[in-house]
Amino acid sequence: MSMREVFHRPEAxxxxxxxYCPGCDHGIVHRLxxxxxxxxxxxxxxxxxxxxxxxxxxxxxWSVDMVQAAHGRxxxxxxxxxxxxxxxxxxxxxxxxxxxxxxxxxxxxAAARRENITVIFINNSVYGMTSGQMAPTTLLGQVTxxxxxxxxxxRHGFPIRVTELLNALEGPVYLARTAVNTPKNLNxxxxxxRAAFECQIKGQGxxxxxxxSTCPSAWGLNPVECVGWLENNLIxxxxxxxxxxxxxxxxxxxxVGAR
Amino acid sequence: xxxxxxxxEAIAEAAVRAGCRAYFGYPITPQTQIIEYLAKRMPEVxxxxxxxxxxxxxxxxxxxxxxxxxxxxxxxxxxGISLMCEGLSYLAGAELPCLIVNVMRAGPGLGGILPSQxxxxxATRGGGHGGYRSLVLAPSSVQECVxxxxxxxxxxxxxxxxxxxxxxxxxxxxxxxxxxxxxxxxSSANKPWAATGLHGRSHHNIINSLDTVPERLExxxxxxxxxxRQIASAEVxxxxxxxxxxxxxxxxxxxxxxxxxxxxxxxxxxxxxVAMVRPISLWPFPSVGIDEASKAAERMLVVEMNAGQMVDxxxxxxxxRVPVRFYGRQGGMVCSVREVFEQIVALYKEVPExxxx
Ligand SMILES: Cc1ncc(C[n+]2csc(CCOP(=O)(O)OP(=O)(O)O)c2C)c(N)n1
Ligand code: SF4
Numbered sequence: 001m002s003m004r005e006v007f008h009r010p011e012a013x014x015x016x017x018x019x020y021c022p023g024c025d026h027g028i029v030h031r032l033x034x035x036x037x038x039x040x041x042x043x044x045x046x047x048x049x050x051x052x053x054x055x056x057x058x059x060x061x062w063s064v065d066m067v068q069a070a071h072g073r074x075x076x077x078x079x080x081x082x083x084x085x086x087x088x089x090x091x092x093x094x095x096x097x098x099x100x101x102x103x104x105x106x107x108x109x110a111a112a113r114r115e116n117i118t119v120i121f122i123n124n125s126v127y128g129m130t131s132g133q134m135a136p137t138t139l140l141g142q143v144t145x146x147x148x149x150x151x152x153x154x155r156h157g158f159p160i161r162v163t164e165l166l167n168a169l170e171g172p173v174y175l176a177r178t179a180v181n182t183p184k185n186l187n188x189x190x191x192x193x194r195a196a197f198e199c200q201i202k203g204q205g206x207x208x209x210x211x212x213s214t215c216p217s218a219w220g221l222n223p224v225e226c227v228g229w230l231e232n233n234l235i236x237x238x239x240x241x242x243x244x245x246x247x248x249x250x251x252x253x254x255x256v257g258a259r
Numbered sequence: 260x261x262x263x264x265x266x267x268e269a270i271a272e273a274a275v276r277a278g279c280r281a282y283f284g285y286p287i288t289p290q291t292q293i294i295e296y297l298a299k300r301m302p303e304v305x306x307x308x309x310x311x312x313x314x315x316x317x318x319x320x321x322x323x324x325x326x327x328x329x330x331x332x333x334x335x336x337x338x339g340i341s342l343m344c345e346g347l348s349y350l351a352g353a354e355l356p357c358l359i360v361n362v363m364r365a366g367p368g369l370g371g372i373l374p375s376q377x378x379x380x381x382a383t384r385g386g387g388h389g390g391y392r393s394l395v396l397a398p399s400s401v402q403e404c405v406x407x408x409x410x411x412x413x414x415x416x417x418x419x420x421x422x423x424x425x426x427x428x429x430x431x432x433x434x435x436x437x438x439x440x441x442x443x444x445x446s447s448a449n450k451p452w453a454a455t456g457l458h459g460r461s462h463h464n465i466i467n468s469l470d471t472v473p474e475r476l477e478x479x480x481x482x483x484x485x486x487x488r489q490i491a492s493a494e495v496x497x498x499x500x501x502x503x504x505x506x507x508x509x510x511x512x513x514x515x516x517x518x519x520x521x522x523x524x525x526x527x528x529x530x531x532x533v534a535m536v537r538p539i540s541l542w543p544f545p546s547v548g549i550d551e552a553s554k555a556a557e558r559m560l561v562v563e564m565n566a567g568q569m570v571d572x573x574x575x576x577x578x579x580r581v582p583v584r585f586y587g588r589q590g591g592m593v594c595s596v597r598e599v600f601e602q603i604v605a606l607y608k609e610v611p612e613x614x615x616x
Binding site: 045046060062063065068076080082084085089108 | 313468
């Protein structure tokens with residue numbers, strides 16, 4: 001009997017167990033990043049930057065050279081790496097607290113400089129690592145440990161749409177928001193991550209993929225319920241699609257259906 | 260051949276000559292000339308200069324470039340260094356070599372743009388969290404700025420540790436003749452630990468300061484402690500001047516040391532037995548040198564452009580065996596030779612009473 005391999009570990013994914021909770025999307029996105037690195041043949045020349053957040057141990061999960069950055073500073077760290085090693089592929093992997101709260105200045109300016117790096121941005125609408133506080137992406141009404149009565153715009157302000165915010169800048173070359181809730185969207189995310197890395201490899205400049213992700217632990221839902229919550233709440237507020245591509249003019253939006 | 264150069268520009272040129280090919284910084288008086296000079300100079304040697312969005316970003320860019328094996332630096336002045344302290348702690352924790360220049364200005368807060376030495380505690384005690392050390396070098400002339408830049412970069416690489424050049428605003432702005440060293444190149448090839456991309460290497464390098472296993476983190480801390488002990492024993496630098504049997508010993512660093520030296524010379528010319536010690540490394544502190552220079556001393560005087568910071572280290576150095584007095588000016592005010600001379604005279608007059616009391 002012959003066996004057909006249907007699933008294998010990408011070379012860029014280290015052969016170690018991750019610490020993520022069951023049903024967490026971090027692991028899925030790690031895999032997609034590894035597949036893109038393998039397919040583009042850049043594993044040997046890639047340097048990744050890990051954030052502070054649940055993905056802090058990501059330096060162990062990819063079999064490429066890795067640098068751990070202070071909370072929110074990954075785009076600045078990646079800039080330093082890229083500027084002295086312009087021929088290598090440099091990416092950051094950041095959560096929404098890391099990227100859109102404490103690291104807002106660093107991401108905005110890396111994007112504005114058209115820094116030739118790739119950013120994988122995990123938007124799970126909460127601080128996972130510190131167990132479920134409000135994030136800059138927390139939806140209005142959403143209950144977190146620091147918004148026990150739900151996020152109230154009067155007191156806590158409004159959620160930030162990072163992809164749209166960065167789309168107001170001239171700098172970015174590729175901006176997309178995706179999700180990994182269905183097999184189809186998994187493929188879309190994979191394509192987007194690949195396209196983002198390709199921008200960098202071609203020397204075109206700053207690329208970012210925002211991936212809407214689940215956090216079963218902080219959301220207090222099981223993995224299946226999480227998918228439903230993401231579809232009913234996150235996606236409507238954070239529309240999926242590629243909003244900036246190398247060929248497109250800065251303001252042009254390419255609408256892609258939500259699912 | 261000597262050429263006339265302003266301190267800030269000499270620091271910048273010395274960095275290039277020392278093989279530094281990456282600079283990240285944010286403008287702040289009184290050291291903005293460093294980034295302006297390098298903006299023109301770095302491209303000539305194929306180096307990188309980037310004006311960051313903040314000092315927080317600059318130091319993290321330095322962290323990235325250092326992680327990738329580059330000889331890299333930043334420079335700033337007091338308020339900017341405060342913002343860099345988080346990054347400094349990470350650099351020390353991840354054992355990344357880099358050089359940071361602080362051309363100090365008066366504080367606290369926004370303070371003023373005129374010279375000061377009020378960041379001594381911040382520099383020598385770490386500044387950031389977690390209990391780490393940086394090698395701190397304090398030049399007192401433009402030539403010494405040049406010399407300490409090369410030394411600083413070399414020591415940073417040798418110990419895989421941040422090195423701080425602590426200068427004051429006077430040094431940054433003053434013009435003096437300097438002898439510049441030859442231009443040299445460095446490469447990341449001798450940094451096998453660096454995150455340079457695999458390029459054929461079989462294991463992946465990880466630059467990191469996190470360890471959630473306390474036994475391992477303690478081992479890392481002990482390793483750092485051991486390294487700091489090595490630095491403390493091998494990298495003390497100071498200069499002594501004056502009488503070996505001095506009754507009054509004055510301690511000062513940076514430009515203040517030049518003023519103090521003139522005052523000491525004048526006191527000696529008037530027949531007083533006086534000496535001075537000028538720490539060049541502020542950490543490690545030349546405690547032994549100060550202790551030895553003060554064997555016969557009956558009074559010590561510490562002169563600083565602050566409210567008294569190094570004075571604590573001098574007291575520790577002499578184990579409070581000798582009364583240690585302090586004279587300081589603040590807010591950008593610089594002491595004069597006459598002021599220091601009068602302090603020496605006053606102390607000298609105190610001595611007999613003290614001895615016979
Ligand atoms: C300077 C600093 N402030 C706060 C923290 C604590 N902290 C660790 S992770 C985190 C939030 C991370 O949330 P996010 O970026 O959304 O990532 P997730 O854990 O959800 O993947 C915080 C506040 C820290 N490590 N450093
Ligand atoms: S806390 Fe949330 S984001 Fe963190 S690992 Fe668990 S599910 Fe994932």
